[in-house]
Amino acid sequence: MNVGVRAPSGTVNPMNEPLLERFHAVIPAGGTGTRLWPLSRAAAPKFLHDLTGSGTALIRSTYDRLTPLAGNSIMVVTGRAHGAAVSAQLPALTVGNLVLEPSPKDSAAAIGLAAAILYRRDPDTIMGSFAADQVIVPVEAFQQSVVEAVRIAATDKIVTIGITPTYPSTGFGYIRCGEPLDVEGAPNGRNVAEFVEKPEEEAAQQYLASGQFLWNAGMFVAPVALMLKHLRANQPELAAGVEKIADAWDTEHRDHVIEEVWPTLPGIAIDYAVAEPAAAAGDVAVVPGDFTWDDVGDFAALGRLNPAADETGTTVLGEGARVYVDQASGIVVSDTKRVIALIGIDDVVVVDTPDALLVTTKDHAQQVKGAVEALKAHGETDVL
Template identity: 70%
Template sequence: MTTDRPLGQDPAEDDVLDRFYGVIPAGGVGTRLWPLSRAAAPKFLHDLTGSGSTLIRATYERLRPLCDGRTMVVTGALHRKAVMAQLPELGKANLVLESEPKDSAAAIGLAAAILYRRDPKIIMGSFAADQVINPVEQFQDAVRAAVHTAAEGYIVTIGIKPTHPSTGFGYIRTSGSLGIECAPTAQGVAEFVEKPDQEAAEAYVASGEYHWNAGMFVAPVDLLLKHLETNEPLLYAGLMEIAAAWDTPKRREVVRRVWPGLPKTAIDYAVAEPAAAAGDVAMVPGVFSWDDVGDFAAIGRLNAASETNNLTVLGDGARVYADKATGVVVSDTKRVIALIGIDDVVIVDTPDALLVTTKEHAQQVKKAVEHLRASGDTDVL
C-alpha cells in the first residue's frame, strides 16, 4: 500500500487501481489556435489557461495521484525534446514516439500493445493531452470508478453531463445502471452518436439519456486489443509485431518496416463503436467541467477577464494597453500591444505571425491556415 492512497479502502480496491496505467496521446496541431499552435509547437505544449502549466503538464499532474510512475505519452518524434522538458520524470520507457502520424487507433493501440506485452492485466486509461478539466478531484473520482468498472470487463468511457445542447460534440447514449458495487454510477452504453443538429441535440439533452463524448476511456488492454483484432486485424497484427520488438534491440528495425504501412483510422471506429454494439462498453458520468480548447473563444471562456475590464490577456511578457477594448489577447512576444475601441477581438501576437479576428470568427482560423498552406507560407505553420 502506498502512502498516496486514501485510507479506508479495502485491499481488493487497491489491487484494481494498481493495475491502472495512464496513457496520454499528444497529437493534433490545434489548427484553430494558429498562430500560437503550430506544427512545431502544438496546442498541448502551451499554457492556454493562464495556470502556469502547459496543457500536457496539467494532464500529467491530473493523472499523477492515480498512476504516478505509470503514465505513458504517445506523441510525434518531432516533439520528443519538448515533451521530455515538460515531463522530465516520464522516463524513456514511457515515451512512445511516432515516426509519422497514423491517427488515434494506431497511437492508442500501440500503447495498449506495448503495455499488454509488459503486463497483460493492465487497465489503461486514455486522456488527450490538450484538455482542460476542473475540478481535478471530480475527474479523479470518475477515473477511479471507471477503473473499477473496467475491471469487470468493460471498455469504459467517461461521459460529460451536458450543460447545453451542443452541436459541437458527439454524444453517448446509455442503457441503464450496470449495478457495479464499487462504481454505482456506471451505466451500459447503447451507442455512440455523431455530432447532432440543433434539434437532435435538444432532444438528447432533454431525454437525460445522453452524455457528451469527451474521448476519455479506461479499458483492460486485453479487451481493447481483442476488439481491435476483430475490427482492424491488419492494424492489430502490425501493432503487436511492433510491441513484441519494442523493449528489445529490434525496435527500430521493426518500426521502420511496419509503422508506415499501418492503416489510419480513429479509435472510435476501430474499437469504441463496434465494442458498444457488442455490449462491451460502459460509461461513468463525469461531474466536472471539460473543454477541449477548440479555438480562441475557448481561451476567453477559460481565462475569466478581471472584473475591471473584459479583456483576457495571456502571455508572460505581455505589455498590453487597452482603451475600450474587450476580447482575448495572446502575447507570445515582448511587444507593446495597444488596443483602442474594439470589441470581442482576438489578437494572437507571435514573432513571425499575427492573427486579428473576433471571438465570433474564431472557428474560421482553420481556413486561414489552409490558405497559408496552399499559398506556400508554410514557414509560419
C-alpha cells in the first residue's frame, strides 16, 4: 500500500504512524434522518445534504476527513437506492469499496459485512467505522484521536472515540470511562467500564457533573478479526450470514448470494451485537475526542451549526432563498424559490420543500419524528 497516496498536500499529516498501513475506514451511510423531514427523505437522506453551508454533502465531508488517514482505503456501506448518489458525491471511491445493501438491516449487518469482506482481503486490517452524517471540527483533532485509537486497537481492543459532553443530553447514549490504559502514543486511552442507554434528564445531569462519561458517537476502531470474534460469539446467525456473503463478495457469486442471505439477517445495532458484550468482556477502550461533534439530529442542531447571518436572529438556508423576517427568529430552510414571510414567532423552524412544509419551533424539533410516523400511518408516503 502506497502511504504517499494518503497524504494529499495541504492536509494535516498524521502519517508518521506505520500502523495506518493496516487501517481501512468504513462509512455506514444509512438512516433517513427522520427528524430532519421534510429536508431529509427516504430518497434523499441526511448524509446526501449539505447541512453546514460547506458546499459539500455530509458524506463527502466525512470521506474527506478520513482520506489523510486511509487514502483510498475507505469503504461505504449504503442502501441500493443511494448507490448512484453516493458515487456522484465520491468520485474517488473504488467499486470494490462500495457495498450496497438490498434493504436496511441496522448497523450490525452493515459493519459486520464490511468487517468480513475486509478480513478476507487482509486479516490484519484495523477497521474504523464512522457514520456518514456527522459534523466534526477541527478535523485535525479528530484525526489525532483516530491515530490514538488505531494504536490501541493494535493491542487487540475495540476502540470507540467518545465525545466530551457539553450539556446533559437525553438524546445520546453514554460511555462510562474506566481506568487509564498504558499504550504508547495513546496517552488519552482508557478502558470502557460500560455503555449506557440514553438517560433521563436527572441521570444525564449526573453524568455531566461526574466527568466520567462521554457521549457515544458510534465510532469504532478495531481489528476486523476481533470484531468478527465478538460478532460470532454474540450474534452467531448474523455472523454466519455476513461471512457467507463475504466469501462470495469478490467473486461472480456476490449478487445472488447477498440476494439470498441478506433478507435472513437479524436487524440489530452494532452497540448491542458487539460493543456492549465486548465491553463486558473487558475488550473495549475509549479515546476522548478533543473536538466539537454534532450528529445534526434535528433542526435545532441545524440552527446551532448555522448561526444567523444577520441581526434578525434567523438562519436562512437554501440557495436563492427569498425570506422576509419581521420580529421573528429561528431557522428557515428554503428548498423552493417561494417568498417566505415570517412574522412574530421566536425560535421558529420553517422547512419549505416542493411537496411538503414543516412549521414548528426549535423546542419541538424532536417531535418531527412523530409527525413523520403519523404521516406514514396516514398513507402520505409520497412525501416521506
